[in-house]
Amino acid sequence: MDDSNQTKIDIQNALAEFIKLKTTKSTDEVLDLSKKFLTQLDEKLSSKTSTVEIFKHLQEVEHSQPIYLNGINFVSLCEHHLLPFFGTVDIALYPQKKIAGISRFDDLVRHLSDNLTIQETLTKKIANEIDSTLNPRGVFVRTNAKHSCSGFLNSGDSFTDVITTFATGIYEIDHTLRNEALLNFK
Numbered sequence: 001m002d003d004s005n006q007t008k009i010d011i012q013n014a015l016a017e018f019i020k021l022k023t024t025k026s027t028d029e030v031l032d033l034s035k036k037f038l039t040q041l042d043e044k045l046s047s048k049t050s051t052v053e054i055f056k057h058l059q060e061v062e063h064s065q066p067i068y069l070n071g072i073n074f075v076s077l078c079e080h081h082l083l084p085f086f087g088t089v090d091i092a093l094y095p096q097k098k099i100a101g102i103s104r105f106d107d108l109v110r111h112l113s114d115n116l117t118i119q120e121t122l123t124k125k126i127a128n129e130i131d132s133t134l135n136p137r138g139v140f141v142r143t144n145a146k147h148s149c150s151g152f153l154n155s156g157d158s159f160t161d162v163i164t165t166f167a168t169g170i171y172e173i174d175h176t177l178r179n180e181a182l183l184n185f186k
Helices: 003-022 027-045 102-113 119-134 148-153 175-184
Strands: 067-078 084-094 138-147 162-169
Touching: 003 027, 027 067, 067 102, 067 119, 067 175, 084 119, 084 148, 084 175, 102 119, 119 138, 119 162, 138 148, 138 175
Parallel strands: none
Antiparallel strands: 067 084, 084 138, 138 162
């Protein structure tokens, strides 16, 4: 057995021991649960593609108006608590010469959210990846999420919406254009 497999087994056993201290489940049940949890966590955090691969097929176009994408769903893991936060991402893109297929933005959000992160960082990374790949006049990203850590760890089970934004290019300086984006975000 190599060191990697032994490390996984050690982690599964340690998690099972912790769960066993907190529940009345049998040893077999907690071993199965720890293995399942760690397998799912490994799958969520395993990068399946790269942003270069996501945006490999771009189209050259002349389009002089903003494009809005609303409600791209995501689930990510909080780097502070290892608990999920989830919600939607809205994107305003003011293209210059390149555009990408709509599904590419879904793929980008999924790719970047399959990580340990915080919402502010996720929002900024989405905007910056689009900006650096498509070289638009500007990008404006709004992320609206609920945080399990807030609801789970705080008394009162609060699942308050947290909204973060990040802008590049023309959206940093043109507040009228930014307000138009906000009006088009649902």
